[in-house]
Amino acid sequence: EVQLVQSGAEMKKPGESLKISCKASGYDFKSYWIGWVRQMPGKGLEWMGSFYPGDSDARYSPSLQGPVTMSADKSFNAAYLQWSSLRSTDTGVYYCARRSRDGHAYDFWGQGTRVIVSS
Amino acid sequence: EIVLTQSPATLSLSPGERATLSCRASQSVGSLIAWYQQRPGQAPRLLISDASNRATGIPARFSGSGSGTDFTLTISSLEPEDFAVYYCQHRTTWPPTWTFGQGTKVEIK
Numbered sequence: 140e141v142q143l144v145q146s147g148a149e150m151k152k153p154g155e156s157l158k159i160s161c162k163a164s165g166y167d168f169k170s171y172w173i174g175w176v177r178q179m180p181g182k183g184l185e186w187m188g189s190f191y192p193g194d195s196d197a198r199y200s201p202s203l204q205g206p207v208t209m210s211a212d213k214s215f216n217a218a219y220l221q222w223s224s225l226r227s228t229d230t231g232v233y234y235c236a237r238r239s240r241d242g243h244a245y246d247f248w249g250q251g252t253r254v255i256v257s258s
Numbered sequence: 259e260i261v262l263t264q265s266p267a268t269l270s271l272s273p274g275e276r277a278t279l280s281c282r283a284s285q286s287v288g289s290l291i292a293w294y295q296q297r298p299g300q301a302p303r304l305l306i307s308d309a310s311n312r313a314t315g316i317p318a319r320f321s322g323s324g325s326g327t328d329f330t331l332t333i334s335s336l337e338p339e340d341f342a343v344y345y346c347q348h349r350t351t352w353p354p355t356w357t358f359g360q361g362t363k364v365e366i367k
């Protein structure tokens with residue numbers, strides 16, 4: 140059974156760093172793209188980027204306003220999303236999702252990680 | 259940049275009724291549209307890929323149609339668990355971009 144399990148909720152202050160995780164199981168982790176999708180409070184879904192664990196290829200959305208880094212640890216079957224300096228506008232729920240084999244949809248999703256950035 | 263426009267923003271229906279949701283692309287996307295359901299407090303769930311292919315485990319009351327710029331998600335007879343927000347989505351090969359529509363909320367009338 141394919142599963143993506145994300146790390147727990149975080150409360151941070153502006154300027155702090157953060158790394159959230161997405162632990163995959165039930166499939167060949169290194170052979171599927173992982174996408175990250177943001178949902179700000181009360182809003183819709185927004186694609187942030189995609190990462191291929193097999194060769195560490197990363198594609199970022201051109202609309203990202205702040206520095207964020209995607210990465211993965213193949214030995215641990217985990218993908219990560221990292222901020223070096225959080226802003227209040229980073230508040231939201233972050234989902235990881237597996238890109239389908241045909242490449243045009245996200246077929247499995249993590250449960251989401253809620254991030255609150257407030258002073 | 260492809261823009262996906264969903265309509266209506268909100269659909270008020272009763273259980274057992276038929277729901278018809280629309281997604282319009284700003285330029286032709288072939289059949290490369292997916293649909294997701296998001297219940298309150300939950301992660302999105304893939305319903306339909308490639309405009310009309312139901313994902314594994316999705317009930318037959320959900321169907322997708324369309325090609326080019328106009329797409330439709332139909333729920334033939336609403337069950338209580340179907341009241342949720344629905345998003346359409348397209349992936350552009352180059353530049354590699356994933357776009358979501360703004361969502362349609364199906365609420366109980």
